[in-house]
Amino acid sequence: MSRSPVRWILVLSVGAAAGIGMARFAFGPVLPALRDDLGWSLTTGGAIQSANLGAYLIGSLLTPRIIRRYGLRWPYWYSYVAVGITLLLTGVAGDVASHVALRLIAGGTAGVLLISGGIIAARLSTGATSGLIIGLFFGGVGAGIAATGLLLPIAFRSDGGWRIVWWVMGAATIVAAPFVFRSLREACASIEALPEPPLLSYVRPGGVAVLLRLEMAYILFGLGSIGYMTFVVALLRGQDASPPAVGAFWAVLGIASLVAGRLWASPINRSESGRLAGLMYLFMAGASLVVIVSSTLGALIFSAAAFGSVFVSAVSATTHLIRIHLPQDRWTATLARFTVGYGVAMTVGSTAAGAMSDRFGLSTSIFISALVLLVAAVAAALQPGVDESGGSGSAGPLT
Secondary structure, three states: OOOHHHHHHHHHHHHHHHHHHHOOOOHHHHHHHHHHHHOOOHHHHHHHHHHHHHHHHHHHHHHHHHHHHHOOHHHHHHHHHHHHHHHHHHOOOOOHHHHHHHHHHHHHHHHHHHHHHHHHHHHHOOHHHHHHHHHHHHHHHHHHHHHHHHHHHHHOOOOOHHHHHHHHHHHHHHHOHHHHHHHHHHHHHHHHOOOOOOOOOOOOOOOOHHHHHHHHHHHHHHHHHHHHHHHHHHHHHHOOOOHHHHHHHHHHHHHHHHHHHHHHHHHHHHOOOOHHHHHHHHHHHHHHHHHHHOOOHHHHHHHHHHHHHHHOHHHHHHHHHHHHHOOHHHHHHHHHHHHHHHHHHHHHHHHHHHHHHHHHOHHHHHHHHHHHHHHHHHHHHOOOOHHHHOOOOOOOOOO
């Protein structure tokens, strides 16, 4: 295989870094500075993040129709530019309404950006290179999280440092735009020379009873994990963790997410039941509890590494089970249903975690999120293997 597809995808992964790693997940660690400067409650912060998650869900559902009408190149490009502009404007916004509007735009366009980019990566993949190409693109999410961690000490300066963080992220996205456009043009030209695959479409799923335990676990995973990702930095700041320590925490979480795919690839390929997914949810629950009981730098780094190492890989483990349990004609519908349930859970969970944090404290909110992840672990572990459920096959990534 030529080097060009790898180079194209490495550049296009900047879109995943900007749309998800920065535009979505940077909001949580920067929230304490926003709250102090703008006088927000945690409920308000959680609701604003829910706007982003809800818009992402809507954008994801609309993406197949958009791609059917406009192809892959222009939805990706205009969404990329929109994400960059919203990152810049977030550093200017001062009222709740403006932040909600920007989070809605960033969420909806990030959904289009990530899915269209994922399809480009899938179309460029061949045989044994499939995991490499797709992994490189989605690895951008971890890179964006890690980059945010390096900027976090600036956010906690008393002179509105959070604005500088958004400006830097937005400026970096815009500066990279010409390189992204060139790689996008070359990648899409290469794709257009290939035989056209069937168009993607959202199919209303029918009842699939065989994976109900896994589906319930996946929904609980979304509900429990978003509390940690949105409010853990607020908890650390409340525990008087220094800005460099908080920045290191978030950078390690991103780096762990970036490299974890290779660590979990072999166990995921061998798994046939929900026990591995349950173990991953158990890891996240334990990582969540660590930050409650200790604020030492070692404990923070351990928590970030443990949580980050399974946060993205848990999605891959779920996708793998759908592949091997169901016939090919059910993959699209089932992947869509799991994605919708996960997205709704994250949207609801963000607001609920904010409300609980305001009423009972951040430690209680993170603790409840950990309990939800523990229930998810039990539900996943109860998912039977292939011998009991039947089915075999392989499919693309769940996003």
